[in-house]
Amino acid sequence: MAAIGETRPVDQVNFLARLNNNRNLLGLLFMLPAAAILLLFLTYPLGLGIWLGLTDVKVGRPGRFIGLENYAWLFEDHIFWLSVFNTFVYTTAASVIKFALGLWLALLLNRHIPFKAFIRAIVLLPFIVPTVLSALAFWWIYDSQDSVISWILIEAGLLDETIDFLGQPNNARASVIAANIWRGIPFVAITLLAGLQTIPASLYEAATIDGAGEWQRFRHITFPLLTPIIAVVMTFSVLFTFTDFQLIWVMTRGGPINATHLMATLSYQRAIIGGALGEGAAIATAMIPFLLAAILFSYFGLQRRKWQQGGRDD
Amino acid sequence: MQDFTRREILKTGAAATLGATVASPALLAAARAWAAESQWQPESGAKLRVLRWKRFVQSEHEAFMASVDAFTKATGVAVRVDSEGFEDLRPKAAVAANIGSGPDIIWGIHADAHLYPNAMLDVSDVCDHLGGKYGGWYPIAEHYGKREGKWINVPITISGNLINYRKSMVQKAGFETFPDNTDDFLKLMQNLNKQGTPGGFALGNASGDGNCWTHWILWSHGGKVVDENDNVVINSPETVAGLEYVGELGKTFIPGAASWLDGHNNKAFLQGACSVSNNGISIYAAAVREGMTEIAEDMDHAFYPVGPVGEPTEFHVAFPLMVYNHTNYPNAAKALTAWLMEKEQYDAFLQGSVGYLSHPLRAYKDHPVWTEDPKRLVFRDVAERSRSFAHAGSLGYAASSVFADFVVVNMIAEVATGAKTPKEAATDAQKRAERYYNV
Structure with missing residues (x-):
C-alpha cells in the first residue's frame, strides 16, 4: 500500500509533465477556445441557414422539411435570376474597377510626395465612414430632383434636365456600382500599397541600370511581386462586393423594378420583411457556391509558390 | 407610414425625451372613475410590457404616454412602453408569437395577428364593448380585427394615404x-x-x-x-x-x-x-x-x-393592438386596450395625431380634429373607404x-x-x- 501511495504522485507528475511536453495535445488545447467560438458563431449559424433553406419555415411559425422545393421554386423565379445577374454584374464591374483604380492609387501613393502620411490617412476615409452614412450621402447625390451632379451640369449649361440616376435600370446599376467602388477603393489601395513597400528598391535600381523603362519595371518587377497580395485583396474585395447589402438597401431597396436587387437584398426582403425565412435562407445559401469558388481560387493561387514569386507554373 | 422626413425624425427623437407624458389631474380623475367601473379588473401585481410602433408625431406620442400614465396611476398596473420602427417591430412580433414570450401587447401594423392567430388573446369582449359604446366598427376594422368569428386584435387606428x-x-x-x-x-x-x-x-x-x-x-x-x-x-x-x-x-x-x-x-x-x-x-x-x-x-x-x-x-394602412395569450395578466391587458380606445383618451390621441391617424370606430367621426382644419377633412373617412390589401x-x-x-x-x-x-x-x-x- 505504501508503495502505491508513493508512486501515485509520481504518476501524476509524469502525466502532467508528459502533457506539458506533448506539443500536439497542447496545441489542441490552445486552439479549443477559438474552435468553440468558430463552431458556435460561424458553423452553427451557417448550418442552421442551410437547414432553414430546406424547410418552409416562416417568421414566427416552425416549418417542416421540404427538401429542395425552395430551390425548385427559385429556379423558376425570374426575379431570383435577375438578382443573380445583378449580383454578378455588380461584383464583376465593381471589383475590376476597384482593382484598377486601387492599384493606380497605390502606385501614386508609393511615390515620394509631400504630406505622405496625411494623404494616405485621408485615402482611407471612404472605408472608415459607416456604410449607411455613405449610402445616405449617395442617396442625395443621386436624388432624382436635387442631385448635386445634375445641378452642376445644368448650371454649367451641359444638361437641360436632371439625370434620372436611380430611376432607369441601367443608370441605377451604374450608380450603385459607382458608390460601391468609391467605398471599396481605399481597402484595395492601402493593402496594395503595403505590398508595394515590401518590394526591394535594389530590384528597380538593377533594372534601371539594365535600361528598363517604367512600363517594363512595372510589368516585370512590381506586378509579379505583387501577385500574392493581389490574390488576397481581390478575394476579399470580391467577397465583400458579392455580399453587399447596406448600400443597395438604403439607396434603392432593390428598385427600380428589381433592377438593383442583389441576392443579399432579395434574401432579406423575402425572409425578414416577407416572413418567408425558408426561402430567404435558400437564396442566401445559393450564394455559398460562388463565394466558395472565389475562396478556392485564391487558396490554390496562394499555394503555388512559384507563381507567388513571379515564376511560371510548370 | 414612412411619410416622414429625416428632419422630423430628429425632431421627434430629440423632443421625446422632453415631452410632457404625465397624466393631468383631470385625466387621472377620469382614469380612476373608469377603473372603478371597468369590467376588466387587473390581476393583483399585474405588470405589462407594451411594444409600439415608433411615433412620428410627437404630440400623438405624448397623448399616448399620458393615457398610459393615467392608467398606471388609477389601476396600479405598471406599464413599460418600448418603441421600435415597424420594419424591426414585425419580426419581433412574430418571434414573440412563436416562442410564447415577450411583450404582452404589441401595437403592430397591417394584419400581422392573422399570421399567428393562435398566439392572440381573444379580445372579443373588449371589441364588443367598444363597438357597442362608440357606434360600431367600420367594416374594414372588423375585417382586420376578426378571424373565424372572434376578435383576435383591437384595431386601434388607420393611417390615411x-x-x-x-x-x-x-x-x-x-x-x-x-x-x-x-x-x-x-x-x-x-x-x-x-x-x-x-x-x-x-x-x-x-x-x-x-x-x-x-x-x-x-x-x-x-x-x-x-x-x-x-x-x-x-x-x-x-x-x-x-x-x-x-x-x-x-x-x-x-x-x-x-x-x-x-x-x-x-x-x-x-x-x-x-x-x-x-x-x-x-x-x-x-x-x-x-x-x-x-x-x-x-x-x-x-x-x-x-x-x-x-x-x-x-x-390605407391599418394598425392593430395585438394582445398575446402568453400574457400573465390578460385582464390588465384588456383593461389597457379598452382604456386607450375610450373617448377621453382616444380624443386626445386623434387630436395629437393631427390627421395622420384616423378612427376605426364610427363615433369618432365627429371629432373636431377633422373639421378645425378643412384640409384634414378627407382623412376622416379613410376607414370607411379602405379595402384590405388581401382584397x-x-x-x-x-x-x-x-x-x-x-x-x-x-x-x-x-x-x-x-x-x-x-x-x-x-x-x-x-x-x-x-x-x-x-x-
Whole structure:
C-alpha cells in the first residue's frame, strides 16, 4: 500500500509533465477556445441557414422539411435570376474597377510626395465612414430632383434636365456600382500599397541600370511581386462586393423594378420583411457556391509558390 | 407610414425625451372613475410590457404616454412602453408569437395577428364593448380585427394615404376641383405634365406610398390579386385594362418617380417640384410646421379618383393592438386596450395625431380634429373607404407575403416605366402571386 501511495504522485507528475511536453495535445488545447467560438458563431449559424433553406419555415411559425422545393421554386423565379445577374454584374464591374483604380492609387501613393502620411490617412476615409452614412450621402447625390451632379451640369449649361440616376435600370446599376467602388477603393489601395513597400528598391535600381523603362519595371518587377497580395485583396474585395447589402438597401431597396436587387437584398426582403425565412435562407445559401469558388481560387493561387514569386507554373 | 422626413425624425427623437407624458389631474380623475367601473379588473401585481410602433408625431406620442400614465396611476398596473420602427417591430412580433414570450401587447401594423392567430388573446369582449359604446366598427376594422368569428386584435387606428395636390397648378391645368374619376385624372396629369408642373407617384419598392396608390389603380379598374376564395386572378382583362391606363399615366410622371421610395415625394412636393402625389397628411403637416406657408396654403388633399368600377377603391394602412395569450395578466391587458380606445383618451390621441391617424370606430367621426382644419377633412373617412390589401380574399400568410414582396407595386412599375407590356406584367404577377397562394 505504501508503495502505491508513493508512486501515485509520481504518476501524476509524469502525466502532467508528459502533457506539458506533448506539443500536439497542447496545441489542441490552445486552439479549443477559438474552435468553440468558430463552431458556435460561424458553423452553427451557417448550418442552421442551410437547414432553414430546406424547410418552409416562416417568421414566427416552425416549418417542416421540404427538401429542395425552395430551390425548385427559385429556379423558376425570374426575379431570383435577375438578382443573380445583378449580383454578378455588380461584383464583376465593381471589383475590376476597384482593382484598377486601387492599384493606380497605390502606385501614386508609393511615390515620394509631400504630406505622405496625411494623404494616405485621408485615402482611407471612404472605408472608415459607416456604410449607411455613405449610402445616405449617395442617396442625395443621386436624388432624382436635387442631385448635386445634375445641378452642376445644368448650371454649367451641359444638361437641360436632371439625370434620372436611380430611376432607369441601367443608370441605377451604374450608380450603385459607382458608390460601391468609391467605398471599396481605399481597402484595395492601402493593402496594395503595403505590398508595394515590401518590394526591394535594389530590384528597380538593377533594372534601371539594365535600361528598363517604367512600363517594363512595372510589368516585370512590381506586378509579379505583387501577385500574392493581389490574390488576397481581390478575394476579399470580391467577397465583400458579392455580399453587399447596406448600400443597395438604403439607396434603392432593390428598385427600380428589381433592377438593383442583389441576392443579399432579395434574401432579406423575402425572409425578414416577407416572413418567408425558408426561402430567404435558400437564396442566401445559393450564394455559398460562388463565394466558395472565389475562396478556392485564391487558396490554390496562394499555394503555388512559384507563381507567388513571379515564376511560371510548370 | 414612412411619410416622414429625416428632419422630423430628429425632431421627434430629440423632443421625446422632453415631452410632457404625465397624466393631468383631470385625466387621472377620469382614469380612476373608469377603473372603478371597468369590467376588466387587473390581476393583483399585474405588470405589462407594451411594444409600439415608433411615433412620428410627437404630440400623438405624448397623448399616448399620458393615457398610459393615467392608467398606471388609477389601476396600479405598471406599464413599460418600448418603441421600435415597424420594419424591426414585425419580426419581433412574430418571434414573440412563436416562442410564447415577450411583450404582452404589441401595437403592430397591417394584419400581422392573422399570421399567428393562435398566439392572440381573444379580445372579443373588449371589441364588443367598444363597438357597442362608440357606434360600431367600420367594416374594414372588423375585417382586420376578426378571424373565424372572434376578435383576435383591437384595431386601434388607420393611417390615411390620399391625393396631395397643388391647387394653383391643378387649376392652371384646367380643373377647378380635383378630378373625382380616373378619366379626368389622366387628363389632369397629362395637362400638368404639358404645362411643366408634373405630378408623380412612387414606383420604387416604397412599402407605404407605393403600395397605397398601386392597389388603388389596380382595384379601380376591377383587377384584384385574388377572388373571394383566394384563387389568384390577377391576370384578368380588368387588370390589363388598369395597366393600359397606367401605361398612359406613367408617361406623365416627373422624371425619377421610378426610383422613388416613401420619402421622395414628400421632399419633391415640399420643394414645389411635384404638383400631385399620394401621401399621408405629413407633407401638409411639415409645411405648416416649418412655416412654408406658400405650399401649405396652396396645397390640399383629395380622395383617390373613382375608376370604372364606380366605387372608391382605396387602400390605407391599418394598425392593430395585438394582445398575446402568453400574457400573465390578460385582464390588465384588456383593461389597457379598452382604456386607450375610450373617448377621453382616444380624443386626445386623434387630436395629437393631427390627421395622420384616423378612427376605426364610427363615433369618432365627429371629432373636431377633422373639421378645425378643412384640409384634414378627407382623412376622416379613410376607414370607411379602405379595402384590405388581401382584397377580395382572406388575410393570412399568402396575402401578407404577396404584399411584402411588392408583387402589385412591381407589376404597375413595369408598365408605368414601359419595361413590360400590360399583358406580360399581368402574366408575371399571376405567376408570382400563385407561388404564395398555391401552397
